[in-house]
Amino acid sequence: MITLCGFAISNYYNKVKLALLEKGIAFSEETVLTGSTDEAVLSVSPLAKVPFVRTPDGPLCESQVIVDWLEVAHPEPALIPKDAYAAAKVRELCSFLDLHIELVGRELYGQAFFGGSCSPQVQERVRQQLTKNVAALKRLIKLSPFAAGTSFTIADCSAFAALPTVGMASKAVFGTDLLADGGIDWKPYMKMLGERPSVQRVVADRKAAQEAMAGKK
Numbered sequence: 001m002i003t004l005c006g007f008a009i010s011n012y013y014n015k016v017k018l019a020l021l022e023k024g025i026a027f028s029e030e031t032v033l034t035g036s037t038d039e040a041v042l043s044v045s046p047l048a049k050v051p052f053v054r055t056p057d058g059p060l061c062e063s064q065v066i067v068d069w070l071e072v073a074h075p076e077p078a079l080i081p082k083d084a085y086a087a088a089k090v091r092e093l094c095s096f097l098d099l100h101i102e103l104v105g106r107e108l109y110g111q112a113f114f115g116g117s118c119s120p121q122v123q124e125r126v127r128q129q130l131t132k133n134v135a136a137l138k139r140l141i142k143l144s145p146f147a148a149g150t151s152f153t154i155a156d157c158s159a160f161a162a163l164p165t166v167g168m169a170s171k172a173v174f175g176t177d178l179l180a181d182g183g184i185d186w187k188p189y190m191k192m193l194g195e196r197p198s199v200q201r202v203v204a205d206r207k208a209a210q211e212a213m214a215g216k217k
């Protein structure tokens with residue numbers, strides 16, 4: 001049995017959870033927060049980032065590595081095309097979303113979601129970088145209706161993790177959604193994804209975790 005470690009508010013945790021659910025793989029969840037100094041965590045995830053997984057073969061960290069491993073270990077239902085080039089195009093989109101959208105937009109999350117603040121210099125750098133990278137993403141992403149084309153792939157797991165958080169964070173910090181401004185119409189796409197039971201489960205678990213964090217429960 002696979003154990004997914006992390007927490008339900010983490011977008012990278014939810015990227016992996018979505019892939020597990022789409023594949024119908026049995027898994028359990030273990031809450032691990034970021035910043036752990038516990039040797040048991042560091043020996044698996046040396047930067048103490050989440051998610052990581054414990055598998056019957058051993059542990060793994062880095063969400064993309066985990067989803068790629070899942071695809072090889074549990075090939076059906078396929079979330080990556082069998083054709084080598086088509087598979088590479090899906091992974092190209094995953095890299096773009098993770099590295100050039102999410103990782104850049106992430107610098108805004110403290111101010112947008114957690115009551116922190118970003119210096120004007122950081123804001124300006126992120127705004128310029130995101131504007132450039134969103135225009136580049138627009139050339140790659142299909143949203144027709146899925147991120148990489150006509151079927152659900154791991155690129156949708158990455159898009160699910162990156163698009164809403166970066167769209168909302170830019171709106172919160174800059175007063176404008178840089179994704180929408182760049183022609184990435186992520187809201188109807190997320191609505192369409194929200195018809196899938198896998199996405200409904202991830203969203204419900206995240207909401208419960210957010211409410212618990214806010215002390216409402």
Ligand SMILES: N[C@@H](CCC(=O)N[C@@H](CS)C(=O)NCC(=O)O)C(=O)O
Pocket residue numbers: 009010011012013034035047048049050051061062063064
């Ligand atoms: N490249 C990593 C990124 C994971 C990541 O940044 N996770 C966040 C939580 S959403 C985290 O652990 N942040 C704490 C930190 O960076 O120290 C992956 O794809 O798994």
